[in-house]
Amino acid sequence: xxxxxxxxxxxxxxxxxxxxxxxxxxxxxxxxxxxxxxxxxxxxxxxxxxxxxxxxxxxxxxxxxxxxxxxxxxxxxxxxxxxxxxxxxxxxxxxxxxxxxxxxxxxxxxxxxxxxxxxxxxxxxxxxxxxxxxxxxxxxxxxxxxxxxxxxxxxxxxxxxxxxxxxxxxxxxxxxxxxxxxxxxxxxxxxxxxxxxxxxxxxxxxxxxxxxxxxxxxxxxxxxxxxxxxxxxxxxxxxxxxxxxxxxxxxxxxxxxxxxxxxxxxxx
Amino acid sequence: xxxxxxxxxxxxxxxxxxxxxxxxxxxxxxxxxxxxxxxxxxxxxxxxxxxxxxxxxxxxxxxxxxxxxxxxxxxxxxxxxxxxxxxxxxxxxxxxxxxxxxxxxxxxxxxxxxxxxxxxxxxxxxxxxxxxxxxxxxxxxxxxxxxxxxxxxxxxxxxxxxxxxxxxxxxxxxxxxxxxxxxxxxxxxxxxxxxxxxxxxxxxxxxxxxxxxxxxxxxxxxxxxxxxxxxxxxxxxxxxxxxxxxxxxxxxxxxxxxxxxxxxxxxxxxxxxxxxxxxxxxxxxxx
Numbered sequence: 001x002x003x004x005x006x007x008x009x010x011x012x013x014x015x016x017x018x019x020x021x022x023x024x025x026x027x028x029x030x031x032x033x034x035x036x037x038x039x040x041x042x043x044x045x046x047x048x049x050x051x052x053x054x055x056x057x058x059x060x061x062x063x064x065x066x067x068x069x070x071x072x073x074x075x076x077x078x079x080x081x082x083x084x085x086x087x088x089x090x091x092x093x094x095x096x097x098x099x100x101x102x103x104x105x106x107x108x109x110x111x112x113x114x115x116x117x118x119x120x121x122x123x124x125x126x127x128x129x130x131x132x133x134x135x136x137x138x139x140x141x142x143x144x145x146x147x148x149x150x151x152x153x154x155x156x157x158x159x160x161x162x163x164x165x166x167x168x169x170x171x172x173x174x175x176x177x178x179x180x181x182x183x184x185x186x187x188x189x190x191x192x193x194x195x196x197x198x199x200x201x202x203x204x205x206x207x208x209x210x211x212x213x214x215x216x217x218x219x220x221x222x223x224x225x226x227x228x229x230x231x232x233x234x235x236x237x238x239x240x241x242x243x244x245x246x247x248x249x250x251x252x253x254x255x256x257x258x259x260x261x262x263x264x265x266x267x268x
Numbered sequence: 269x270x271x272x273x274x275x276x277x278x279x280x281x282x283x284x285x286x287x288x289x290x291x292x293x294x295x296x297x298x299x300x301x302x303x304x305x306x307x308x309x310x311x312x313x314x315x316x317x318x319x320x321x322x323x324x325x326x327x328x329x330x331x332x333x334x335x336x337x338x339x340x341x342x343x344x345x346x347x348x349x350x351x352x353x354x355x356x357x358x359x360x361x362x363x364x365x366x367x368x369x370x371x372x373x374x375x376x377x378x379x380x381x382x383x384x385x386x387x388x389x390x391x392x393x394x395x396x397x398x399x400x401x402x403x404x405x406x407x408x409x410x411x412x413x414x415x416x417x418x419x420x421x422x423x424x425x426x427x428x429x430x431x432x433x434x435x436x437x438x439x440x441x442x443x444x445x446x447x448x449x450x451x452x453x454x455x456x457x458x459x460x461x462x463x464x465x466x467x468x469x470x471x472x473x474x475x476x477x478x479x480x481x482x483x484x485x486x487x488x489x490x491x492x493x494x495x496x497x498x499x500x501x502x503x504x505x506x507x508x509x510x511x512x513x514x515x516x517x518x519x520x521x522x523x524x525x526x527x528x529x530x531x532x533x534x535x536x537x538x539x540x541x542x543x544x545x546x547x548x549x550x551x552x553x554x555x
Binding site for chain 2: 177178180181182183184185186187188202203206207210211
């Protein structure tokens with residue numbers, strides 16, 4: 001049940017996309033999103049889509065796995081589609097009955113909106129699928145470093161994010177163990193009304209909270225034992241360095257952005 | 269007499285249809301008799317935990333069946349739930365599942381779920397607490413104020429308070445000091461003697477199992493590798509070593525003695541037996 005969650009999951013690999021500097025990938029995703037929102041008509045959408053397909057092909061992430069990540073937001077996608085379909089102004093009426101008036105413009109709007117959301121999700125998921133949480137937080141910390149001058153605790157924030165991501169799988173395993181243990185003592189999570197079911201969660205939540213606090217405590221002690229004192233003067237084992245591949249990636253992203261802007265001017 | 273629990277051609281596969289597919293159990297035929305003390309040994313990942321979770325219906329077999337008292341435990345929902353009370357399962361590190369405000373309430377969780385009346389629940393809680401040596405005073409404490417060993421005892425009491433016909437324990441002595449683990453094993457044996465229930469104990473510790481078990485099964489790579497009395501199992505020291513397991517320390521000593529040319533019984537597995545065997549060899553009598 002809990003094993004099916006793929007949000008934020010990382011699939012280890014050794015493709016060009018996996019090897020890119022995390023900073024490059026983060027910036028690339030931002031450029032990709034900007035390009036996606038600047039896209040106006042079929043030609044520009046096709047261009048961005050082609051780029052996405054290319055990136056997925058390079059990453060060797062199986063399309064089926066990637067598409068599965070859309071399931072949790074399926075309702076949002078459908079709702080957006082329906083709303084755009086029914087509430088868009090336009091002159092070319094295709095179908096009209098009762099208060100519903102579907103126009104060609106509405107149809108196009110709905111299509112583009114759905115495409116935009118789907119591509120937005122897939123693009124950002126591709127980032128987490130190909131970048132390990134540690135690399136991701138590392139990259140984020142480097143990119144946000146200038147903010148440290150404004151006394152924003154960048155290192156501490158990224159450390160917290162890193163720890164949180166690290167413990168998601170651990171807590172999932174733990175939750176499953178506790179559920180099994182309480183089931184073995186006859187706990188019943190499947191029958192009864194809402195109040196009863198909510199009450200049935202207490203035997204799971206209490207041990208889970210306690211063990212989270214215990215883990216946090218142990219982790220803090222372990223970090224202190226190794227003289228952790230925050231980001232000041234801290235050096236890295238793995239220095240992030242841009243390589244030729246990163247500059248090539250920047251080139252591709254800028255070209256994509258430029259092409260979409262030109263196409264937008266041309267109304268395509 | 270028919271066995272109380274029986275598995276027939278039990279197989280379990282994790283992650284069927286994904287690249288992570290893993291055959292955890294292969295064609296396990298195992299029967300557990302009433303009142304016996306069965307030891308289950310096997311190295312990490314040999315399928316021990318998967319096996320015991322099938323015995324009380326927490327996991328559903330991929331194929332094959334699990335019979336309680338001759339009936340398939342999955343025949344209907346009510347029966348599966350009933351079996352969970354009759355086959356008590358104590359997980360590894362059970363102290364992490366305590367959640368109630370008092371030790372008393374936590375031990376009462378299982379019996380209450382069985383739908384027993386208040387007096388019966390009270391009787392069972394006090395009886396279970398007595399077996400594991402939790403004092404009247406400790407019953408009113410928060411479980412989180414107890415020491416690690418006592419917390420584990422409270423968690424075990426929570427399962428034996430359901431008075432199951434089969435008690436399954438997954439590494440009940442893991443992480444305890446020698447005295448603490450000896451006491452817990454003694455508590456379990458006392459309870460078994462009083463209740464007449466079958467006990468299945470999963471462990472890594474060969475000395476623990478040598479002391480307690482009437483019968484031992486060895487799991488290796490999800491299959492049943494050996495099944496016999498401790499004497500039979502520990503006389504196959506070489507095979508045990510090959511599948512990554514150990515024999516009790518005293519058995520090792522005797523094997524070495526044999527290598528050195530002393531004609532002693534190689535299948536000795538408790539210190540008591542060792543003393544007797546040595547005295548016999550010397551021609552003296554046990555004192």
